[in-house]
Amino acid sequence: MNEQVYKMNLIETFNLVHIFECGQCFRWNIESDKSYTGVFKNNVLNVKIDGNQIVFKGICENDIKETVTEYFDLKRDYEKIKRDLSKIDEPLKNSIKYGSGIRLLNQDLWETIISFIISANNNIPRIKGIIERMSKQYGKPINWQNKTYYTFPEAKELSKASVEDLRKLGLGFRDQRVYETTKLILTKQVDLNELLKQKESKKIKETLLTLPGVGPKVADCIMLFSTLKCLDVFPVDVWVRRVMNELYFKLPEETSLKREQIEKLAREKYGSLAGLAQQYLFYWKRDA
C-alpha cells in the first residue's frame, strides 16, 4: 500500500496533545518533531501541525481524507459544544479553555473494549506496553518509513492466544477477562455489529456489562471513545470523582461519594453532553 497525504487548515478545536494525551487512546506516540504517529484499523498515520495546517500522512487502507474525517470526528461542531457547555458554570468553562483542542476519536469498538478491559487498575505506560506486545504478537505488520508497525489484532487473531499466552504478555489478572470476552465476541454471543445499530445508551451499556472485565466505568469509556459515541455517558474514575467532589460537593478530600450520586449530578448538570464535560474536567484535573 502506498503513502497518502491529506492537508487541511488548522482549526481551533484540534490540538495534538489534547487529543492524544487526554487518555482516550493508547497507540499514539509523540515524535521528536512534536507530531504524533499511531496505528488504527489497518492504517499507520502521522499527524503534524505545520504552520496553519494539519498534515495527515501515512499508510491508509482507504481514502485518507474520509478516514481521518471519521476517525478525528471532524464533522462534529466542537465549537458549538464548547459554547453550550461553557454556559453551564465557571469551573467547566475554565476546564474547556484548558483542553480547548480536545476531540473524541471514533475508535474501533473491538479494540476499545479490549484496551479498556486492560486499563482496569493499571497505569498508562503499562497499558500501552501490553497493547503493543499484543499487537506485535497477534496483529499484522505494516511497514512505513523503515519501521514496522502492527495492527491491533482482530478477535479471530487474538483468540489464538491462551490465557497463559496473555499472562506472558503482562496482562496480569486481566488475562482471563480478555480471553473470555474475546470468545464471547468471536462467537457473536455478543454481536458488536448489532450493538452498533442500537440507539439507546442504556441498552448498549446493559450489553457491554455482560462482558467479563467490563464494569460501569469501562463500559462508559467504551461508549464514549469508540464509534458508539454515546456523548451522554459520564465515566467516573478516581480523577473525576476528585474533581466533582471538590467542585460540587465540597466534601473533605478523598471522601468517597457513590458513583450513582456523581452520575446523577452529571446528568442533571451536563445532560446529553456529559461525556464531553467529563473529558474537559478529567484532562484539566489530571494535569493540574
Add this chain to the structure above:
DNA sequence: ACTCAGGTATTAC
C-alpha cells in the same frame, strides 16, 4: 519493603 495505578469480581455483613 511498600504503595499506587482510568476497576472489576468475589465474598462477607
Add this chain to the structure above:
DNA sequence: GTAATACCTGAG
C-alpha cells in the same frame, strides 16, 4: 443491596 478484599505487575 452495600461494604470490604483480593488481584498481576513494575515503576518510584
